[in-house]
Amino acid sequence: xxxxxFSAGPAMLPLGVRERLSEALAPSAxxxxxxxxxxxxxxxxxxxxxELHQRLRELTGIGEEHAVLLLHGxxxxxxxxxxxxxxxxxxAAFLISGHWGKKALAEAECVARTQVVGSSEESDFTDxxxxxxxxxxxxxxxxxxxxxxxxxxxxxxxxxAVPLAADMSSEFLSRPYPYRDIAVxxxxxxxxxxIAGLTVVLVRRDLLERVPDSLPRFLDYxxxxxxxxxxxTPASLAWFTALEMLRWIERQGGLETIAxxxxxxxxxxxxxxxxxxxxRNPVADHCRSVMNVPFxxxxxxxxxxxxxxxxxxxxQGLKGHRALGGLRASLYNAQTLEAVExxxxxxxxxxxxxx
Amino acid sequence: xxxxxFSAGPAMLPLGVRERLSEALAPSAxxxxxxxxxxxxxxxxxxxxxELHQRLRELTGIGEEHAVLLLHGxxxxxxxxxxxxxxxxxxAAFLISGHWGKKALAEAECVARTQVVGSSEESDFTDxxxxxxxxxxxxxxxxxxxxxxxxxxxxxxxxxAVPLAADMSSEFLSRPYPYRDIAVxxxxxxxxxxIAGLTVVLVRRDLLERVPDSLPRFLDYxxxxxxxxxxxTPASLAWFTALEMLRWIERQGGLETIAxxxxxxxxxxxxxxxxxxxxRNPVADHCRSVMNVPFxxxxxxxxxxxxxxxxxxxxQGLKGHRALGGLRASLYNAQTLEAVExxxxxxxxxxxxxx
Numbered sequence: 001x002x003x004x005x006f007s008a009g010p011a012m013l014p015l016g017v018r019e020r021l022s023e024a025l026a027p028s029a030x031x032x033x034x035x036x037x038x039x040x041x042x043x044x045x046x047x048x049x050x051e052l053h054q055r056l057r058e059l060t061g062i063g064e065e066h067a068v069l070l071l072h073g074x075x076x077x078x079x080x081x082x083x084x085x086x087x088x089x090x091x092a093a094f095l096i097s098g099h100w101g102k103k104a105l106a107e108a109e110c111v112a113r114t115q116v117v118g119s120s121e122e123s124d125f126t127d128x129x130x131x132x133x134x135x136x137x138x139x140x141x142x143x144x145x146x147x148x149x150x151x152x153x154x155x156x157x158x159x160x161a162v163p164l165a166a167d168m169s170s171e172f173l174s175r176p177y178p179y180r181d182i183a184v185x186x187x188x189x190x191x192x193x194x195i196a197g198l199t200v201v202l203v204r205r206d207l208l209e210r211v212p213d214s215l216p217r218f219l220d221y222x223x224x225x226x227x228x229x230x231x232x233t234p235a236s237l238a239w240f241t242a243l244e245m246l247r248w249i250e251r252q253g254g255l256e257t258i259a260x261x262x263x264x265x266x267x268x269x270x271x272x273x274x275x276x277x278x279x280r281n282p283v284a285d286h287c288r289s290v291m292n293v294p295f296x297x298x299x300x301x302x303x304x305x306x307x308x309x310x311x312x313x314x315x316q317g318l319k320g321h322r323a324l325g326g327l328r329a330s331l332y333n334a335q336t337l338e339a340v341e342x343x344x345x346x347x348x349x350x351x352x353x354x355x
Numbered sequence: 356x357x358x359x360x361f362s363a364g365p366a367m368l369p370l371g372v373r374e375r376l377s378e379a380l381a382p383s384a385x386x387x388x389x390x391x392x393x394x395x396x397x398x399x400x401x402x403x404x405x406e407l408h409q410r411l412r413e414l415t416g417i418g419e420e421h422a423v424l425l426l427h428g429x430x431x432x433x434x435x436x437x438x439x440x441x442x443x444x445x446x447a448a449f450l451i452s453g454h455w456g457k458k459a460l461a462e463a464e465c466v467a468r469t470q471v472v473g474s475s476e477e478s479d480f481t482d483x484x485x486x487x488x489x490x491x492x493x494x495x496x497x498x499x500x501x502x503x504x505x506x507x508x509x510x511x512x513x514x515x516a517v518p519l520a521a522d523m524s525s526e527f528l529s530r531p532y533p534y535r536d537i538a539v540x541x542x543x544x545x546x547x548x549x550i551a552g553l554t555v556v557l558v559r560r561d562l563l564e565r566v567p568d569s570l571p572r573f574l575d576y577x578x579x580x581x582x583x584x585x586x587x588t589p590a591s592l593a594w595f596t597a598l599e600m601l602r603w604i605e606r607q608g609g610l611e612t613i614a615x616x617x618x619x620x621x622x623x624x625x626x627x628x629x630x631x632x633x634x635r636n637p638v639a640d641h642c643r644s645v646m647n648v649p650f651x652x653x654x655x656x657x658x659x660x661x662x663x664x665x666x667x668x669x670x671q672g673l674k675g676h677r678a679l680g681g682l683r684a685s686l687y688n689a690q691t692l693e694a695v696e697x698x699x700x701x702x703x704x705x706x707x708x709x710x
Contacts, residue, residue, distance in 0.1 A: 002385060003385055003386040003387050003388070004386065005386075005388040007388070007393055007394050007397075008394065009394070009588060010392055010393065010395065010588060010591055012388060012392045013389075013391070013392055015382055018380055018381075018382050018389060019381075019382055021391075022377050022380035022381040025373055025376045025380065026373075026374075026377040027370055027373050027374055027377070030356065030357060031357045031358040031359065031360075031669075032358050033362070033367060033671065033672075034368075034373060036365055036376075036550045036551075037360055037365055037368055037373075038362055038365065038671075038672070039362050039363065039365070039672060041677070042362075072427045072428040072429070072432065072552075073427040073428055073432075073587075074427070074587050075587075076573045076586070077427065077428075077573050079571070079573065080571030080573050107571045107572060107573060110569055110571040188588065190588055195391045195590075195591065196391075196395075196588045196591050196592075197427075197551075197552040197590030197591075197592070197593060214465055215465065216434070216435030216462045216465040216466060217431075217461070217462060217465075218432050218434065218435050231431070232429050232430075233365060233429055233551045234551060235550075235551050235552030235593060236365055236550065236551050237550055237551075237552070237593075238552060238590060238592075314385075314386075316388065316393075317393070317394060317397075
């Protein structure tokens with residue numbers, strides 16, 4: 001029975017990328033080291049680092065006014081590192097559209113002045129927040145491009161006159177996006193860019209003048225803005241996999257093709273949810289996530305039976321996040337239309353039996 | 356021609372571990388996800404996390420009075436994170452025996468009061484520092500168990516009445532060691548514990564009471580001291596590989612066997628260096644590193660020819676660190692005696708031609 005993996009992250013890899021990763025690690029007859037076993041300052045790894053930076057620049061469409069930083073620690077680290085670097089003497093403003101925006105805010109509060117300028121918590125994050133007044137000394141406006149748990153996505157970046165800081169972790173490189181207009185973009189790799197261990201930050205170089213000199217060098221963005229982000233030993237397999245993912249995106253036809261495929265996949269699932277009274281997704285139409293689709297059966301006691309039976313049928317990773325419950329299907333770049341159609345068929349069958 | 360890899364890190368993996376890693380990633384016929392593609396909070400990854408923590412406890416011989424934290428960011432992150440957690444209102448004391456001790460000090464200076472209580476910089480780090488007076492409000496005494504660049508190693512931890520904090524990155528699990536007596540041990544995984552992306556911290560739980568509540572949660576040791584260090588998404592392949600390394604150590608016969616083998620390997624190389632006037636290692640006998648052996652030909656202009664010809668002969672990663680120049684052979688756990696004997700034979704041949 002073929003399996004399908006709907007994990008919200010670490011997410012599934014395209015088959016071809018997984019093959020490349022496995023082959024790259026297979027022992028070779030002459031004992032040549034794998035990419036995980038060589039110095040990050042040697043020519044072999046440097047060539048990988050160079051191509052990785054270059055392809056990230058091309059796919060995001062940023063120019064030399066942005067630096068590409070390849071860091072450790074995931075978005076959780078950026079929740080603190082970003083305000084430490086760029087909001088040392090100003091106020092970081094926040095739009096809160098779900099769980100991860102709240103986490104980002106809580107971490108920023110430890111290291112900077114913060115102000116919430118909009119939150120949709122009152123609607124249980126079923127819609128995007130209204131935008132209030134920005135503080136006069138606003139360092140940046142932070143928003144979460146896609147809320148992985150609540151399944152909420154900004155179609156376009158908010159329009160404001162201050163620098164934007166975007167947590168794009170769970171939608172990075174899932175579609176063309178105006179990264180050039182975003183002052184700071186950050187994203188963990190383990191959704192659309194391969195395996196966990198790499199965090200991408202795209203930051204406008206002029207903002208680096210704000211970084212306080214008192215920061216430890218490890219936490220200072222400027223330590224990474226040069227020398228291909230090789231300030232210390234990178235998680236080399238995560239870098240290798242990210243590069244394979246970027247090559248894979250190119251082979252698929254680029255971000256336009258990827259985006260069309262992603263819209264098709266999520267469209268199939270949302271239609272199946274909306275066509276039936278048995279299934280429910282409470283998010284407003286205009287901001288439903290293309291990447292993560294949370295859904296509930298009419299009777300919540302059916303959540304666990306669904307998870308178990310789906311797993312037995314080869315459909316994995318459908319349990320919702322512990323913060324929200326319910327079910328969730330993640331449809332990142334590597335997810336196939338076939339998997340979504342199999343899921344929808346299973347949902348219909350489940351409804352026939354329990355509806 | 357068989358190749359041998361003397362990289363100082365990321366270091367070579369045992370063949371069997373590399374095989375396991377490659378197999379774990381190979382696509383399976385039924386489409387089952389690899390360990391890199393599943394939720395870190397699901398049962399499959401949790402079982403891995405549980406065994407990894409447990410085996411680390413067993414091999415280091417620590418008890419419940421220590422917490423095991425599995426973190427991101429390498430030793431460079433710990434240079435700042437450790438004093439942020441444990442020296443917020445006290446003085447961190449430092450013994451400086453090489454490059455990495457200086458780096459640790461420089462980062463700590465950004466976030467805490469520091470005091471150097473001994474440094475062997477005047478001898479160009481060819482010997483261990485003499486120990487001076489400790490500050491009255493000493494948070495801990497920091498030392499570098501093994502200096503990877505200068506090739507200097509403490510045979511035993513310094514004897515003091517204050518808590519010890521040890522950077523053990525490049526000798527972690529290379530021999531039995533009294534980890535139980537060290538208040539804080541930290542080590543990046545990419546030497547003896549697999550691939551880059553994982554940093555182990557062993558910390559005495561009573562010291563966690565010192566952690567200031569104002570720290571961002573990501574940087575707060577207490578966030579990781581529970582729930583199997585799964586505060587956020589771990590670099591899952593680095594965790595997987597670390598577990599395979601621990602199983603491999605057990606199959607070898609444990610740390611006693613590993614230590615004897617490491618002593619034999621370094622003994623062969625040091626004897627070859629000392630027997631000849633052509634080769635030189637300036638470090639005092641009693642503190643020569645078993646892990647990293649820096650050496651120089653009598654004529655320094657022969658360094659690059661040696662590196663190039665060695666590489667052509669299948670001996671890789673012998674170029675010294677850019678901070679010190681010269682040559683360096685790293686002899687971590689996975690290194691074989693055969694590789695060291697091949698290197699020594701090549702050195703003799705090189706001396707015959709250029710000596």
